[in-house]
Amino acid sequence: MLRQLTIAAIWICSRLVIHATAQTFQRLGACPSLGCVFPPDQTDFLAGQFFDIRLEVHAPVNGSQVNGGVPDSSFSFTIAREGAGAPTSAEQYFDVPDPSLERWNFTWYEDLFAFDAKTPSRVNVASKIYRRVALYEPGTYTATLTYYNGETTTAEWLVRPLAETKRAKNVILFIGDGMTTNMITAARLIGHKSVNGRYQTRMMLDQMPVLGHQMTHSIDGFITDSANSASALYTGHKSTVNAMGVYVDSSPNTFDDPKVETIVEILKRVWGSAIGVVTTAFMADATPIALTGHTRQRANYDSLIDQQLRGVTNYTWTNFTGPDAVFGGGAEQFYPGKTSYQGKDYYQEYANAGYEVVLNNTSLQAASNSKKTLGIFSVFNLPVWLDRNVYTDNLRNRSNSPTGDKTDALDIPGLKEMTLKAIDILHERGGDEGFFMMSEAASIDKQMHVLDYDRALGDLLELDDTVKATVEKLRGLGELENTLILVTADHGHGFDVFGSADTRYLSEKATDRKKRSAVGTYERSGLSQYTVPPSASPNNASILFNSGAAFPANWDPRYTLAQGVGANPDHRENYKVHKGGPRVPATNLTGGLSGSDFYANPEDNPDGFLVNGTLPVSADQGVHSLTDVPVFAMGPCQEMFGGVYNNIDIFFNMAACLGLGRSSNATGSLRRH
DSSP states (O other): OHHHHHHHHHHHHHHHSOOOOOSSOOSSTTOOSSEEEESOTTEEEOTTOOEEEEEEEEEESSSTTOOOSOOOTTOEEEEEETTSOSOEEHHHHHTOOOOOOEEEEEEEOSSHHHHHHTOOEEEEEEEEEEEEEOOOSOEEEEEEEEETTTEEEEEEEEEOOOOOSOOOSEEEEEEETTOOHHHHHHHHHHHSOEETTEESSOOTGGGOSEEEEEEOOOSSOSSOOHHHHHHHHHHSOOOOTTOBSBOOOSSSOTTOSOBBOOHHHHHHHHTOOEEEEEEEEETTSHHHHTTTOOBSOTTOHHHHHHHHHHOOOSSSOOOOOOOSEEEEEOGGGTSSSTTSGGGOOHHHHHHHTTOEEEOSHHHHHHSOSSSOEEEEOSSSSOOOHHHHHTOGGGGTTOOOOTTSSSOOOOSOOOHHHHHHHHHHHHHHHHGGGOEEEEEEETHHHHHHHTTOHHHHHHHHHHHHHHHHHHHHHHHHHTOGGGEEEEEEOSOBOOEEEEEEEEHHHHHHOSSHHHHGGGEEOGGGGOOOOTTSOGGGOTTOOSOOOOOOTTSOSOSSOSEEEEEEESSOOSEEEOOOOOTTSSOOOEEEOSOOSTTSOEEEOTTSSTTSEEEOOSSOTTOSSOOOBOOOEEEEEESTTGGGGOEEEETHHHHHHHHHHTTOOOSSOSSSOOOOO
């Protein structure tokens, strides 16, 4: 009786607290009350998609939500499908045993004042988790957690309509990381010649028949990162910044959070199709690794490479034995050492699993199309298109060989070479069951972060050229009509072009205010000089770079684009191409704590004018923005991708086109619901 009174008192106290959810910090994302259900309210599922259910009851020890610090360990959890009877315990519903009770505690800051004062709030937790369950019948479900003598947290779940018929044999998902419509517009301007306001050629993206836009919000914030935004595209479930393939819980272990099955795990399980992962980033980076990764901390690079090869091994999960084609950078997670998983040689681990391992473009092109292939071509990210094709001296003295021997990686494929080779391998290995490939132009985002707009736009044009070459390749293989091609982004940056800049005038003027007169707006913006050889314009003296079709003829004209992002650190701007390599716009000049006090880098654009930052002084580069991002589609099911929709809908539309929904469990022992 005393225990019941104590719990009742705690419940009454908790009801009196005004639950004003913090913005800067949150106790736990998607859990505004003291009872947490993951997956949370407003979650959609593919029929037959495996997922975990995490339940948490919180008992704050101090802070504005304090309730005594004793979490209710006698909580209960039920599930009911609309129109299908009374709520049923999860144990009965899924025919699984009652999970063991777990306990832990964590701390968080309620706001910036608490953060500055270093006065965190502590929360004690009681929790249970149901592993690898699934819902097979479309409809609306109500999941209810009951705790603290009648307090409830309710999650409404929706299982999408069944689509079991495969309409597309293949799906190719191109991701221009961080790419926005404004960037595409700028890339078109510098890469395609116009006469009297009319372009004489078109980008491949311009020729795709369907255009839509996706909203990129994460589950508990409106500005996303690449991990949880990629996870939304691959799983149909939103998550928290830094997380992939999981809902973030409050447990100490970053690998025990409730998982959701990704599209490649489902596709391999249902159809046995071939899988390809291509990126210009390091392979353990968020966008490529989220296809197979399950963790709330994207920086678990070494473990995520092991997951890519072997699937989830710490809990019962979908059997996954690695993609068929894996191409990108990030050798530091593969050669043995302190940055590889358990110090092992992952080139050898992949080879032991049947992969052919290649470390340069020559070997890549000579590789067999019938074997699984791992291609890692540099340490960290691959060099960008502009340095590989124009300012090639920047490939020297980088000590980025994929062998780890500190020599330079010089025989490096670009996005197009990797993508086309992956198609050859996937086409042969997938056979009648087809394939899924994700191909990422990663440095659109990475160069936007450091305000290096020329390098970002160069990689965007490389992406467009790759899409064009892919269409031609598929046509030659007789697979174009069987393949859904999507081109989209995971998030955006607040980038735009607002005029032109006379870089000679800007450089020669002495004061910052006079330098700004070099920016020409409206009628003074003029025309693009990037497609005009120097000889055609006497005042456009520069060097001609014969970059090829759909790329600028001249990367260093006198009159350049006046361009920028809205979220930036202190920096100096001169609007010139950075011939010596990617920018470092801000640096720590005071000698204070590293990463805490950044100013404009005096060695970057010394002839430019000072631009005061719009971000905290701890930021040394730009950040992502709220903007919706474009979705281009062609092929089977292209009509599904027009309009404006949520990022999770891309997963559900791809899954429907691939016929991945299942009305029964054909691969495991789970009870049908």
